[in-house]
Amino acid sequence: MRKELSDACQKLKIPVGEPNQNLYNGSFTIEGGNFNCAGIVSTSIKSILQKLGIPGDLVRKAAIVSYEAEINVVSYAKKAVVNLMVVPGSVNIEVIDEGPGIPNIELAMQEGWSTADQRIREMGFGAGMGLCNIKNYSDEFHISSEIGKGTHLKMIIQTP
């Protein structure tokens, strides 16, 4: 039964968890444009991972990538859903936003490239480092985007 489940999950690319291990699967929403609430979702993710007993350095990596993604949503998108899935071996964070999308992902991934306006820059955001931080601090990073619809990020951090 377990083997069948594992095969089915592999087909669907769902990570398989040990049945008795402490896993987490939950979603959060981020409201675009609201800098006063920026960081709330990342803080929740951090505290969930701490409670699950994930090692501190990996919790901090997850906090960094989720914060940068959260700031991008607040800066550019209307809203986003964040899915956090913790399975044995990895922390999976997915951010799916409704926003303008990124016309040129290669360019957006370049350090220093930013389309942030003056208001965002004055707060110290929009330095063109967010996506680089996400890439550098996650073990696996996928980004896709559709103009006029939104951007989809997936970050995986491996755990022992």
Added chain:
Amino acid sequence: MKIEDLVQALQLEVKCGKDYLNREVTGGYTGDLLSDVMGNAREGYIWITRQVHQNIVAVASLKELAGIILINSCQPAPDTLEKAEAEKIPVMVSGLPAFEISGQIYNLLTLAG
């Protein structure tokens, strides 16, 4: 070296987080770009900046920084203090510019070994 040692040596004005000044400072980072600090500061560092809005608290808290020093007598926004107190992040103010306060902290931390 603890935060309270820096407060005393550099005559910093403590704006909030008085209960957490016995935290150990393992290093420092100076910068006003939040993603720069997010990417390059390390846990236990003291952060020297002139940003005063509440988002600096989230960065310090998520990165587990020791505390924040505002330069040039910049005053933290009221909601920054409120949030910093809740997140247990000490916020201090120095009258010195970033270059000078960073240099002094560097010397103190280096001499302290």
